[in-house]
Amino acid sequence: MSLTADRVTCRYGDHVVLEEASLTLEPGRVLGLTGPSGSGKSSLARILTGLRPPDGGTVLVDGEPVTTRRGRMDGRVGLLHQSPRAATDPRMRLRRIIAEPFSARGRSGPRGSEADDRVAELARKVGLTPDLLDRHGDRVSAGQLQRACVARALAASPRYLVCDEPTAMLDAASTATIAHLLSELAAEGVGLLAISHDHALLNAWADEVVDLKETTSRAAEPLADHTAE
Numbered sequence: 001m002s003l004t005a006d007r008v009t010c011r012y013g014d015h016v017v018l019e020e021a022s023l024t025l026e027p028g029r030v031l032g033l034t035g036p037s038g039s040g041k042s043s044l045a046r047i048l049t050g051l052r053p054p055d056g057g058t059v060l061v062d063g064e065p066v067t068t069r070r071g072r073m074d075g076r077v078g079l080l081h082q083s084p085r086a087a088t089d090p091r092m093r094l095r096r097i098i099a100e101p102f103s104a105r106g107r108s109g110p111r112g113s114e115a116d117d118r119v120a121e122l123a124r125k126v127g128l129t130p131d132l133l134d135r136h137g138d139r140v141s142a143g144q145l146q147r148a149c150v151a152r153a154l155a156a157s158p159r160y161l162v163c164d165e166p167t168a169m170l171d172a173a174s175t176a177t178i179a180h181l182l183s184e185l186a187a188e189g190v191g192l193l194a195i196s197h198d199h200a201l202l203n204a205w206a207d208e209v210v211d212l213k214e215t216t217s218r219a220a221e222p223l224a225d226h227t228a229e
């Protein structure tokens with residue numbers, strides 16, 4: 001079982017951003033991903049979550065090659081954005097933000113009181129008090145909104161969660177809370193790809209840290225083979 005980028009290439013016009021980049025993320029592990037600004041970390045995040053097809057190579061989810069449909073892959077790989085404000089509609093109440101994956105599933109998703117109970121359970125899990133659920137996105141702090149985004153990601157029950165600089169906009173206290181919360185998810189079996197420039201955070205948080213510039217032109221190999229010093 002793994003989320004694997006196998007020799008993935010990404011280019012924008014003539015600009016080759018990723019050339020045969022490979023990595024493997026296993027359930028229950030926190031894999032840190034770092035690299036210089038512009039090295040293609042966010043581009044790889046978009047490819048791994050099905051928001052952009054690779055220009056070469058393959059993304060495998062539990063051994064199956066992924067084909068993107070309408071910019072969405074499936075529920076198995078979630079994305080947590082660096083900016084909760086950019087990732088949410090400020091006019092939506094937090095309870096609706098968290099429930100978005102249920103609406104996306106249409107008739108197969110939970111509805112009515114079942115959906116309400118699930119939202120309440122997810123809110124408890126991420127430490128959002130019930131009063132916050134009735135506030136709009138622009139009436140809560142960035143840390144509270146990011147917790148709602150974590151809850152929204154969890155509402156889709158992902159096996160893997162790609163976290164693209166999830167604490168970049170947060171203060172130290174919210175950063176610690178979100179990092180702790182995501183570590184708990186890994187302990188429950190979710191595979192986390194933690195993208196960050198913050199080496200201290202990654203060293204404390206991740207089981208392994210890979211540097212994107214070292215992942216190119218190599219076949220997908222076990223994690224240890226990509227571990228940075």
Ligand SMILES: Nc1ncnc2c1ncn2[C@@H]1O[C@H](COP(=O)(O)OP(=O)(O)OP(=O)(O)O)[C@@H](O)[C@H]1O
Binds near residue numbers: 039041
């Ligand atoms: N839609 C796009 N069209 C054209 N070029 C793009 C596009 N998205 C990203 N790029 C370019 O691709 C390169 C990689 O961008 P990306 O955001 O993936 O890097 P990054 O490693 O996440 O950077 P940072 O650490 O600064 O967030 C950059 O040079 C960027 O300008």
